[in-house]
Amino acid sequence: xxxxxxxxxxxxxxxxxxxxxxxxxxxxxxxxxxxxxxxxxxxxxxxxxxxxxxxxxxxxxxxxxxxxxxxxxxxxxxxxxxxxxxxxxxxxxxxxxxxxxxxxxxxxxxxxxxxxxxxxxxxxxxxxxxxxxxxxxxxxxxxxxxxxxxxxxxxxxxxxxxxxxxxxxxxxxxxxxxxxxxxxxxxxxxxxxxxxxxxxxxxxxxxxxxxxxxxxxxxxxxxxxxxxxxxxxxxxxxxxxxxxxxxxxxxxxxxxxxxxxxxxxxxxxxxxxxxxxxxxxxxxxxxxxxxxxxxxxxxxxxxxxxxxxxxxxxxxxxxxxxxxxxxxxxxxxxxxxxxxxxxxxxxxxxxxxxxxx
Amino acid sequence: xxxxxxxxxxxxxxxxxxxxxxxxxxxxxxxxxxxxxxxxxxxxxxxxxxxxxxxxxxxxxxxxxxxxxxxxxxxxxxxxxxxxxxxxxxxxxxxxxxxxxxxxxxxxxxxxxxxxxxxxxxxxxxxxxxxxxxxxxxxxxxxxxxxxxxxxxxxxxxxxxxxxxxxxxxxxxxxxxxxxxxxxxxxxxxxxxxxxxxxxxxxxxxxxxxxxxxxxxxxxxxxxxxxxxxxxxxxxxxxxxxxxxxxxxxxxxxxxxxxxxxxxxxxxxxxxxxxxxxxxxxxxxxxxxxxxxxxxxxxxxxxxxxxxxxxxxxxxxxxxxxxxxxxxxxxxxxxxxxxxxxxxxxxxxxxxxxxxxxxxxxxxxxxxxxxxxxx
Numbered sequence: 001x002x003x004x005x006x007x008x009x010x011x012x013x014x015x016x017x018x019x020x021x022x023x024x025x026x027x028x029x030x031x032x033x034x035x036x037x038x039x040x041x042x043x044x045x046x047x048x049x050x051x052x053x054x055x056x057x058x059x060x061x062x063x064x065x066x067x068x069x070x071x072x073x074x075x076x077x078x079x080x081x082x083x084x085x086x087x088x089x090x091x092x093x094x095x096x097x098x099x100x101x102x103x104x105x106x107x108x109x110x111x112x113x114x115x116x117x118x119x120x121x122x123x124x125x126x127x128x129x130x131x132x133x134x135x136x137x138x139x140x141x142x143x144x145x146x147x148x149x150x151x152x153x154x155x156x157x158x159x160x161x162x163x164x165x166x167x168x169x170x171x172x173x174x175x176x177x178x179x180x181x182x183x184x185x186x187x188x189x190x191x192x193x194x195x196x197x198x199x200x201x202x203x204x205x206x207x208x209x210x211x212x213x214x215x216x217x218x219x220x221x222x223x224x225x226x227x228x229x230x231x232x233x234x235x236x237x238x239x240x241x242x243x244x245x246x247x248x249x250x251x252x253x254x255x256x257x258x259x260x261x262x263x264x265x266x267x268x269x270x271x272x273x274x275x276x277x278x279x280x281x282x283x284x285x286x287x288x289x290x291x292x293x294x295x296x297x298x299x300x301x302x303x304x305x306x307x308x309x310x311x312x313x314x315x316x317x318x319x320x321x322x323x324x325x326x327x328x329x330x331x332x333x334x335x336x337x338x339x340x341x342x343x344x345x346x347x348x349x350x351x352x353x354x355x356x357x
Numbered sequence: 358x359x360x361x362x363x364x365x366x367x368x369x370x371x372x373x374x375x376x377x378x379x380x381x382x383x384x385x386x387x388x389x390x391x392x393x394x395x396x397x398x399x400x401x402x403x404x405x406x407x408x409x410x411x412x413x414x415x416x417x418x419x420x421x422x423x424x425x426x427x428x429x430x431x432x433x434x435x436x437x438x439x440x441x442x443x444x445x446x447x448x449x450x451x452x453x454x455x456x457x458x459x460x461x462x463x464x465x466x467x468x469x470x471x472x473x474x475x476x477x478x479x480x481x482x483x484x485x486x487x488x489x490x491x492x493x494x495x496x497x498x499x500x501x502x503x504x505x506x507x508x509x510x511x512x513x514x515x516x517x518x519x520x521x522x523x524x525x526x527x528x529x530x531x532x533x534x535x536x537x538x539x540x541x542x543x544x545x546x547x548x549x550x551x552x553x554x555x556x557x558x559x560x561x562x563x564x565x566x567x568x569x570x571x572x573x574x575x576x577x578x579x580x581x582x583x584x585x586x587x588x589x590x591x592x593x594x595x596x597x598x599x600x601x602x603x604x605x606x607x608x609x610x611x612x613x614x615x616x617x618x619x620x621x622x623x624x625x626x627x628x629x630x631x632x633x634x635x636x637x638x639x640x641x642x643x644x645x646x647x648x649x650x651x652x653x654x655x656x657x658x659x660x661x662x663x664x665x666x667x668x669x670x671x672x673x674x675x676x677x678x679x680x681x682x683x684x685x686x687x688x689x690x691x692x693x694x695x696x697x698x699x700x701x702x703x704x705x706x707x708x709x710x711x712x713x714x715x716x717x718x719x720x721x722x723x724x725x726x727x728x729x730x731x732x
Contacts, residue, residue, distance in 0.1 A: 038523045039494060166395055167552050167594040171679070175659060175670050193523040200661040200668070223664030236665060237528050279665045279684075298539070300532065300557045301576040303593050304639040304681060307557075320665075323577070 002065040004029045004187045005050070005155055010059035012045050019045045021211040022059065027155070030185040032178070034198035036234075037208035043191045046208075047157055050189065051080050063154050074104075079148030080157045084164055087143050089133035093124055096132060096143050100151045118150045122180060137165065141173050145180060156181075158190045162197065174200050195235050199223065207231050224340075229349035232275045232342055238300070238307050241281065241317040242344070245274040252343065255313020256292040260338050263354040267343060275342035275351075281319040283308060283332045291333035296326050310334060358422070359383035360544050361407075361512055366416035368402055368568075376402040378568040380416070384512075387542040389535075393555040394565035395591070400548045403565070404514050407546070408437045421511050436510035438501060440517040450476075450484035450492070450500050457508035475503045478540065479533075495526040499533075506543065514546045519554060527554075534558055552592045556580060564588050582703045586711040589635050595668060595679040597635045599706060604628040613700050617674025618653040622700040626714040629707035634700045638681035642697045643669065643688045651695040658691060671696065 003026035010023040020042040027033050035043040048054040050061055052073030060067050068076050088096050094115060101111045119125045122142045127135070135143060141161070148156060162170045178201045181188050192198055198205045199219045206216040207230075215222060215231045226232040232240050245252040250267050251259045252274050260274065284291065297316060300307040301323070308319045308326055312334075319334060326332055343352040361384040368377040376399045384390050392400050405411040407418055409430035418425045425433050436457070444453050454475055458468045476482045479499045484492060492500065498518065506513060515534075519527045535558045538545055549555055555562045556576045563573045564587070572584035583589040589597040602613040604622065611622040613634050622634075644651040655673040662684070669680040669688065673696060680696065688694045705714045 038525055166550055166591070168590055168596040171595040171668070175661065175668075178659065178661075193525070195524065196663060199663045219662055219664065234525065237524075238532075239525075239528065277665070298535070300535070301580070302553060303556050303580050304637065323581075 001028065003027060003062075004031070004064060005189065006060075006062040006065075007046075007050075008060045008062075010046065010049060010061065011057045012042075012049060012054060013057045018057075018211055020049070023211075023213060025206060025213065025216070027187055027189060029187055032181055032188045032190065032201055032203045034190045034192055034202040034205045035208055036192055036195060036198040036205050038193055038234075041208040042211040043208050044159060047080075047159055047189065047191050050155075051078055051157055052076055077152070077154045078157060079151055079153030079155070080159065081144050081148055081161050083160050085140050085144035085161055087132040087135065087140050087147070090131065092129050092131055093119075093135070093143055094128040096147050097124075097128075097150050100147060104151060114150050114152075118146045121184065122146045122149075137169050138173060138176060141176065142180070145177070149184070149186065154187065156186050156188045158188065160192055160194075163192070163194065170197070177201065196237070199235070207234060225351075225353060226275075226342060227351050227353065229273070229275075229344045229351070232344065232351060236277055238278050238318045238320075240342070241276045241278065241312070243274045243276060243312060243315070243317065245272055245343075246270070247272055247343070252341075255315075256294065256334065257290065257336055258292075259290075260336050260341060262341070262343055263339060264343055264352045265355065267352065268345060270346065272346040272352075273344040275344055276317070276336055277340065278307060278318040278320045280337035280340040281310075281317060282335050282337065283310070283319050283321050283326060284335070285332065287333050288335060291335040294332060294334045296328050296330045296332060298328050299326070308332075360386040360388070360421060361546070362417075362419040363403075363407075364417045364419075366403070366406060366418070367414045368399075368406060368411065369414055375568050377406070377413070380568075380570065382563065382570070382573070384544060384546065387544055389538045389545045389547065389558060389560045390563065391547045391549060391555040391559040391561075392563045392565050393549055393552060393591070395550060398565040399568040400550075400565055401516055404437060404516050404546065404548055407433075407512070408435050408514065409433050410437075434511040435514060436505045436508070436512070437514045438505040438516065438518055440520050444489040444492075444497060444501060444504075446489055448488075450481060450487055450489070450503075453489065453500055454481075454485075454503040454507050456504055461508055463508070471507055472503075475507045478537065479503050494522050495530065498522060498526070498530060502537070506537075506541070511544065512546060513543050514548070516548045517550065518547075520549070520551070527551075531557055552594065556592070564591060566591075581701075582713075582715075583635065584713060584715070586633075586635075586706055586713075589706075589713070593637060595638050595681075597637050598641075598678045599633050599635055600676060600678070601631075601633045601708070604632050604705070613705075615674065616676055617655065618696075618698075620697075620699050622705065623702040626705075628705065629709065629714065631708035633706040633708050635704040635706055635713065636678075636698050636700070638668065638679040640698055640701070641678070641680045643671075643680055643682050643686065644695045644697075645687045647695045648697075651697040653696045655694060655696050656692065657688060657694050660689070660691065669694075 005027040007023050007025040012020040037043045049056050097115045205222050207214045215227045223235055243254045245254045247267050250262050294310040296308045296310050298309050305320050306323050308321050309316050363380050363382040366377050366380040369375050394400055406413050454472045455468050481499050519530055531554055562579050564571045566587050572579055572588045579592050600615045602615040605612050613620055613622050642651050655671045657669050657671055659670040661668040667682045671678050671680050
């Protein structure tokens with residue numbers, strides 16, 4: 001199948017500094033892919049090149065197999081939704097939806113037909129005569145997306161649309177956005193620095209760092225089988241604990257736990273790092289096999305769950321616990337879910353991948 | 358005696374837009390207090406009023422026993438750090454942190470000692486000789502915090518200091534703020550729209566909406582015992598499920614009957630005419646088969662797999678609810694599933710007032726409503 005979007009060797013340099021370095025990426029039709037990374041990693045530059053706002057220094061961009069490097073932005077059939085949705089507050093919903101079509105010179109009758117069609121699909125029919133200013137955030141998101149989809153883009157680009165919104169709202173908007181995308185089979189490239197958004201909505205995530213893709217995979221792969229220390233550290237809140245360890249005969253010894261059985265064949269001997277997610281460091285009042293004594297230093301309240309920061313050798317490690325389970329100063333037993341740890345090579349920061357379960 | 362006392366603060370802007378409508382608040386010494394609320398709730402106006410940048414129409418502000426009303430901003434001994442980091446671009450990290458000390462006329466030797474202390478605390482020693490343009494976003498923010506705390510103030514106020522930063526840096530700095538507070542004992546008034554920042558760092562939280570506090574309490578109070586529907590929906594991600602119910606007495610116990618479920622209610626006050634219940638997503642059990650704990654049939658429409666846990670969008674009766682489950686939970690795909698929950702104490706909402714019923718039931722209530730019984 002011809003990919004909807006194909007990037008080959010895509011590069012952008014400013015004053016000799018490469019913001020995007022030889023990016024290769026394909027999106028299948030109907031796929032939702034997120035570019036995830038910190039500010040300055042090149043994700044927004046990549047989006048801008050695809051949209052046609054920036055000219056690549058090298059490489060090609062193809063839509064449905066046809067290169068579009070020389071196609072002006074307005075004729076690429078790519079739709080873009082910006083930060084905060086930017087719905088025209090003085091125009092009606094109908095006016096917002098007509099805007100792009102008028103710009104494209106679509107005939108009046110055709111405009112009416114397409115607006116009615118997209119409004120029905122996104123549950124906006126009863127809102128068509130309301131002004132932008134009177135909409136709530138969920139309606140605003142639907143208008144912002146409908147306004148772009150009505151132009152029938154081959155690809156929809158979203159640039160951190162939710163980054164300035166309240167948490168509760170983000171949670172409901174992201175599931176609504178996903179429902180819309182799924183039901184229409186729309187191909188989406190989504191840019192974000194928020195790993196929760198990327199995990200929640202994507203078919204695949206491309207983690208970017210310094211202009212290159214560090215890893216690309218399903219949310220499950222990115223979380224459970226990170227390939228590098230960077231990816232392991234980037235995903236997860238609170239972040240993964242990285243604990244120095246000594247590996248011998250397939251077991252890792254840390255400052256707290258003497259023998260954590262590793263699921264990797266041919267584990268390299270020597271000093272490495274063990275990545276233990278806070279959800280995989282279990283705290284208990286009673287001793288169990290393999291558990292080690294530790295003390296709680298402080299507690300962070302995250303609402304549905306709490307984080308205990310406990311002594312781990314000379315360092316502090318985060319462990320998830322039930323709200324109210326322990327308080328600072330409490331002595332507890334900590335054990336590691338060995339099936340879920342990640343062994344990270346000390347010499348090159350690569351994860352030694354376990355056999356697939 | 359409280360360290361900072363706000364009494365009946367009112368502030369109205371031209372065009373009679375009420376920014377603050379009667380704020381009362383007491384902060385204890387060394388407390389980390391967070392004001393959380395949506396845009397335009399009045400959060401920043403309140404900070405500016407305390408700092409003296411804005412003047413209240415009515416009410417008094419007392420800090421450490423001094424009435425701030427008569428004092429100019431620079432004499433109030435408060436420090437305010439804004440959302441947009443504005444370091445002096447042409448001065449080194451050292452001079453940025455030293456700035457408030459220089460303004461106060463602190464002797465050179467004392468400036469050096471203090472800047473070194475602050476830099477060590479915030480782990481920015483290596484940035485002291487460098488210019489701000491060479492700092493990363495997180496480094497800039499740390500230096501800005503250093504500047505805000507270098508000259509001892511009676512009150513440190515922070516206005517959305519993490520808002521413009523990447524999620525990754527926010528997570529790291531939120532913990533550093535907590536440590537900083539722990540180590541310095543500084544009294545902190547922190548403003549944010551991010552409920553996780555409020556829950557994770559604060560001793561107490563004030564949830565501000567339309568210029569007044571909906572609730573003031575510990576993180577556990579506002580999360581588990583919200584005072585109003587607004588607080589229940591604003592704190593927690595995803596927010597608390599609010600489900601319309603009819604309250605009925607059966608066999609001496611109270612039941613909440615809603616669309617697609619009938620469940621037990623813990624002790625509560627007199628039942629309101631129009632009631633709803635509040636249930637957090639993690640308080641709902643899910644199972645792939647019916648059981649006494651999971652008697653309600655629902656349909657999973659979508660699962661957000663977040664790695665550490667999952668959020669289920671579920672159709673239950675004629676409403677949509679959010680359910681939180683662990684990774685590797687037996688309910689792993691879209692389709693029919695079974696759910697269960699009970700109504701915890703303090704989770705009956707009066708739909709007319711939008712307030713949760715907080716009083717436990719007493720004999721007089723029972724006498725008035727004889728069909729209603731305590732459980």
